[in-house]
Amino acid sequence: MDDKKFALGSSNHDFPLIFERSQAGRRAAQPPKADEVDLGELLGAENLRQTAARLPEVSELDLVRHFTQLAQRQFSIDGNFYPLGSCTMKYNPKVNEEAAKLFSELHPYQDPATAQGALELLYNLQDYLGEITGMDAVSLQPAAGAHGELTGILIIRAFHQANGEGEQRRVVIVPDGAHGTNPATAAMVGYEVVEVASDKNGEVDLSAFKEALGPHVAAVMLTNPNTVGVFETNILEISRLAHEVGAQLYYDGANLNAVMGYARPGDMGFDVVHLNLHKTFTTPHGGGGPGTGPVGVKAHLRDFLPVPLVKKEAEGFSFDYDLPRSIGRMRSFYGNFGNLVRAYTYIRALGKEGLKQVSAMAVLNANYLRIKMKEIGFNIAFDRINMHEFVAQPPAGLKTLDIAKALLDYGAHPMTVYFPLIVKEAMMVEPTETESLETLDQYADILSEILKRAENDPDYLAQAPYHTPVRRLDEVKAARKPVLRYSFSTD
């Protein structure tokens, strides 16, 4: 191992890659012993691999050090306040993890008679999510929020086709503040995307919306509360107008955390809903998945859901493949079951009253932090009582990116930055309900200190952060000449 790569936590050297810790002949795990045999005979000589994959060879302690030190180079909810707008970075209860372990050994193709507990859990979760959202039927299959969106839009497409309107309806309307996945999903399914503007209150501009509507519209995709944290007060009118021209109303469930027990998308008139269990229902984000994106629909769309659903009969629970108009399957097996167990556990822990209290405290915290940030000099993009999140802007002359980077030195994660696109230098802040007022006060204090330091030393912000495992990165270099894997010195 050359000196440059040798690091015992020293900050002056590159942190080594697992491949750079490798020494031929070392090993960690010891599987059951298997004596060599004539593989040509069992597999056919022409099918055999000639050169082995260069996996690292490390001892178990080397492995433990490596991945423990990597973990230490990482912010997380458990270690840091993480107020990312629209991401709902709330606390992920530990009991969920214990619950998931109880079911981790089940094979998807074992006889359903030997998996009745799992099926009962799935059946009840379909029911609970339907109840929370006000929808008539729920598929638990989609593997992420965007995957749920794809499922939902395919369902809407199949519905219009079944009505002979497949050709006619070629447009999906999204507000200009929508999450990027909304237009990407609509385009992936072959729809033309039309964006409608927001009004000065941060809501869908009704007159622009009316103008965009017509018999060519397949669906309207909305988030409510929307991405600036404002409840669409005209939602019933929007729903009426959309349905009048035969369009289907799609609910992006990213912001459901604001309204549980206070309002339901089904009652607002939405026909399809996707949920992000990794947001509202506390399944871990995992550094970028696995998410889980169940889809709920009104009765007229039930027949189009992916198969299988779980049904209950006299002899027990079973998978229901009998949906002749189903769009088909969206992934293998039954969805991200491990996460479905976690979400079920969370819903059962909190119950009806607890879920409502979650939304109340999420909205309370967001409004509290909005006032605090306003007091120290941030501009609030739509300054009114907001829901679970709000959008701020830095004082004139300062860049959002610089403030975000400065926060890192204080062990605080930035808010979502430069989104939504409709607000310049946007900072979208969502503290979630699991944070205490003291944490919110500290965050405001840190922001205040950063603003003061920026005033006294203009260069300070542009250079931040200073004390993170690495400092600002050369992203242009990364993209211009992509290095996407380790190169062995023998290459």
Place this chain on the structure above:
Amino acid sequence: MNYLPHTLRDIDKALKVIGVASLEELFADIPAALRKPEMDLPQGMDEVALMRHLRELAKKNTVSGPNFLGGGAQRHFIPAVTPHLSMQSEFVTAYTPYQAEVAQGILQATFEYQTLMSELTALPISNASMYDGASSVAEAALLAMRATRRNKVVVSQGVHPETREVLATYLQAFETSLVELPLQDLVTPEVAVTGDTACVIVQNPNFLGSLEPMLALAQAAHNAGALFVAVVDPLSLALLHAPGHYGADIAVGDGQTIGNPLNFGGPSFGFMVVTETLLRQLPGRLVGQTTDIDSKRAFVLTLQAREQHIRRSKAKSNICSNHQLTALMAAINLAALGPQGLRELALGSVKAAHHLAESLQAVGLEVLTGPKFFNEFVLRSSLPPRQLRRELAGQGIHAGVPVPADYGLGDTVILSTTELTTAKDIDMLVSAIKQITRDRALEVSHG
């Protein structure tokens, strides 16, 4: 339980700061007609009651006993160190690594994952992971259609039936012709590929356990200017030739076998590894190496111009979250196993399968796959496959994934072995099936 820190005093204090009189006032924007829906949900529970309830549910499942279930998910050895390291709070509760300075843990581990998948598949460019094997195949078809500007997708019937269903679902919105190649003698026949074909998709080992003539099939695809998509079990690549070796343009599959628990089918993760020329068409996240302003090596999400949060309706895919944690688990597991350990897993699985097949043949049962196969094969059943599975379950054995009727093989099941399969497990299964078959024969002759 509700995990909330707020005391009544906190709530009062916050309401005062905000300048409203009550919590209800915070929700005043919600029209009265929508307010306070009645949700028919159970009451909350304390932790003891909650875990008691969940254990009761878990008791209604049976997971103990010999396990010969495969068909896209298999029970493999996962050393204790793998879940311990991958389930560290810092990995589990992190978000997507957009702030690279404080996300080097996830970013570097993903770079290592990309390297490992590239090594296993012998192709240069791996993305950061996909949802699962099935949706990865669908994304591979979309990629091939973009790259070739052709609209015909040819898929072997040897590709997992659920994967083919997902492929059909994804393609329904495109003007695509999806053509299935029926198997001949359980293997994909070498057919002429037409010039309008975007890609040919073949799974190796295929759903019925057969080893496919990948080299010849790849050549047939390339001769027509089509891409060749190899759907592979990453564990098999410890012993079998890899997609890059036989000229595949895209390798995809499900990573469950290299380090994820079964989880009743999910989450695991999908992977996608491609040639250099397809880099800019690749869906999903990518981690690249760069340096920071102090010239230190660092890792960052790169080439994001392909993605939905930048390109919106012009993105290559709508994929946002991938399956980072389960992919990380596989990366840690591969590093724990090392080249020798991975080989031992594969070798143990193959040997057990051949031992099982021989033992079944020795008592007069018919194995349809082979004679060359990896760790799964098709067995003729004397009774309907679901019934066989149930009767075996009654004897405490999990075995017999039903082969769908459209393969035209009659009553058949897939059996699968791994390095965890013992000689005793095999004896148990063979004598159970023998007994069931004999009883059935008696029933029929007396019936």
